[in-house]
Amino acid sequence: MTLLTVAVEGLATDVRLPDGDGPFPAVLVRTPYDRRRHRAELRGWARRGFAAVAQDVRGRHASAGDWHPYENEAADGAATVRWLRRQPWSDGRLVASGSSYAAHCALALALEAPExxxxxxxxxxxPALGTAETAREPSGVERLWARAGWWAAHGDRRDSDDKALEKALAADPELLAHLPVSGLPARLGRNLPSWPGVWRHRARRRPGSWARQAGTPLLAVGGHHDHFAEDTVALWRWWGKPSARLLMGPWGHGLVAEPGPDAEPAHRVGLGDLYARWARLALAGELRHGHGGVVALGGSPLWVPAGTEGEPYRPEVLPLRGASFTADPERPVLSGTLTVPAEGTPDRCVLVTAPLPHPLDVVGLAEVRLRATAGTPFADWFARLAAVTPEGMARRLAVGVVRRADPPGRPAEFTVVLGRLARRLPAGTRLRLEIAGHHFPAHARNPHTGDDPITATRLLASRREVEPGRVVLRLPVLRSRHESTDPEQEILR
Incomplete structure (x- = not known):
């Protein structure tokens, strides 16, 4: 197999060709994370008969130009595709592939490049769908930890320092607590001019207005424990013709290389072979039209067809502590621990269920309906759901948040969407639901003043009241046992 390194419009590009005579179908990966990290992946594609191409995006590593995340990928990708299709080793057929930001590059090429x-x-x-999608929850609440880590590691620099935030936190454990959030670059000790622009993007793009125009087959792959899990499913749901496949497992952002605590041996999937077989069928036009795929059930070897939705189940949630509590941004509920304080002034409302009398297979969209009151006109409401074993060990199931502006002291009824679950809960499990005003540092703190959380320098405590009898937890539960679906069969049909 031959490896070539060339410059395409100033962009450093590796090409790995299969043995034998061409021309070949091609796979293109455009990445800000150093194309050289993909050389093993390129060899895998070439062994399977594809011309494999990896490219540093503009302004990163060996590529010329300036680095502007999410701005140039459609145009630069289109120039690369035109070049690729002119090469004697190319048969003109092309798969755009990638994960995280590289998936954004592939999607921008498919949806925004010229015909x-x-x-x-x-x-x-x-997939990282875009600036607003990665920086904010659907409610608009800011994802602080993930964005601070990414921009510290990759923003406004040609190379990467993956441990930049970790090192900064070792020097100053309160780094993310200092205000304003917009001042983070100075506290990191480096120039980061793009940081303020991250937060100017407030409107998340609706997948239906973007992905529905697609005219190519899609394979969307995600993990239940990945912070882009909801975006992965939304992309698949809204993808246009001709076909879309979804593969979701109990994995983190690194997929099968980052299994969650609920992963089973049955969830080990050989992604390299699966991608190549799917690509062959997609390029040949042999995939069945429409949407399909599989979702793994964490804590069980079960795989169910994508789109499976359980029937509504409303377990009774009983108040444990904090129907009245104080959401104080100076002492926020922490996102990195599931420990619930048993003493002192309550900082959250805690409710629990009785032990489950039998196992529950929860598959689909979960949500919490509540009636509550805030003492400030501006308030975030976080709902965190955990499964507590009979031994007392808690595991996070889901977190959801809404941002509200209600008259102080006036009760409001609203729903907090927890997202999609795919988990088997063993008999004896208790469900613990926490209602809080903050979830820091995963999310920026609402200052309760009406000021932008990114530029705010003043914080106010917010008195909260939750009516426990009006809290309704809705879980989608499979009422009957399902036979496990074969992942490869569903993806490749």
Missing amino acids: GARPDAVIAAV
Whole structure:
């Protein structure tokens, strides 16, 4: 297999060709994380008969130009596709592939590039859909930890320092607590001019207005424990013709290389072979039209067809502590621990269920309906659901948040969407539901003043009241046992 390194419009590009005579179908990976990290992946594609291409995006590593995340990928990708299709080793067919930001590059190419410069199929794993989608929850609440880590590691620099935030926190454990959030670059000790622009993007793009125009097959791959899990499913749901497949497992952002605590041996999937077989069928036009795929059930070897939705189940949640509590941004509920204080002034409302009398297979969208009151006109409401074993060990199931602006002291009824669950809960498990005003540092603190959480320098405590009898937890539960679905069969049909 031959490895070539060339410059395409100033962009450093590796090409790995299969043995034998061409021309070949091609796979293109465009990445800000150093194309050289993909050389083993390129060899895998080449062994399977594909010309494999990896490219540093503009302004990163060996590529010329300036680095502006999420801005140039459609145009630069289109120029690369035109070049690729002119090469004697290319048969003109192309799969755009990538994970995280590289998945954004593949999607921008498929959805925004001119006709003739678009790929024939897309593999998007744990996709970063765009600036607003990665920086904010659907409610608009800011994802502080993930964005601070990414921008510290990769923002406004040609190379990467993956441990930049970790090292800064070792020097100053209160780094993210200092205000304003917009001043983070100075506390990191480096120039980061793009940081304020991250937060100016407030409107998340609706997948239905973006992905529905797609005209190529899609394979969307995600993990239940990945922070882009909801975006992965939304992309698949809204993808246009001709076909879309979803593969979701109990994994983190690293997919099978980062299994969650609920992963089973049955959830080990050989992604390299699966991607290549899917790509062959996609390029040949042999995939069945429509949406399909599989979702793994964490804590069980079961795989169910994508789109499976359990029937509504409303377990009784009983108040344990803190129907009245204080949401104080100076002492926020921490996102990195599931420990619930048993003494002192309550900082959250805690409710629990009785032990489950039998196992529950929870598959689908979960949510919490509540009636509550805030003492400030501006308030975030976080709902965190955990499974507590009979031994007292807690495991996070889901976190949801809404941002509200209600008259102080006036009760409001609203729903907090917890997201999609796919988990088997053993008999004896208790469900613990926490209602809080903060979830820090995963999310920026609402200052309760009406000021932008990114530029705010003043914080106020907010008195909260939750009516325990009006809290309704809705879980989608499979009422009958399902036979496990074969992942490869569903993806490749």
